[in-house]
């Protein structure tokens with residue numbers, strides 16, 4: 001049987017535990033708010049690790065994104081660099097040719113508005129922002145074809161903005177690369 005005093009003691013214990021939990025939850029909320037504030041301020045005040053810019057107004061005149069420099073290149077170390085641009089409403093080159101089982105660096109930018117670049121069946125998915133270079137590493141396991149749609153609404157012709165990636169056998173690519181400096185699969 002509980003007495004009056006027992007009841008009072010129990011109530012005091014319950015109140016103390018309740019207060020402790022209340023303080024703990026306030027501390028947790030405070031900690032999270034503090035973390036979010038710190039991360040937000042830190043990100044806003046620190047420069048990003050690596051930002052590469054390009055001038056969309058002179059893209060076609062000079063620099064690495066001039067038309068004659070677009071497409072795939074076999075580098076001296078055996079890797080491949082692909083340069084492409086997005087513009088309303090196509091990619092240049094329209095069809096990218098790359099070798100399988102090879103480290104590939106994709107370097108892209110936009111000549112006008114924001115576009116998106118997605119290679120179906122891979123984790124390649126980036127935005128092409130005018131003024132900035134988007135660089136991504138890719139590696140294809142096997143030869144095949146992948147569609148490459150623009151995944152960012154970029155205007156009235158957006159739904160027609162598609163490209164293609166053709167992955168060929170490593171030896172076949174080397175043969176193509178021996179004949180031409182910049183490769184594409186556009187006939």
Ligand SMILES: [Cu+2]
Pocket residue numbers: 086087088089114115116150151152153154158161
């Ligand atoms: Cu687009």
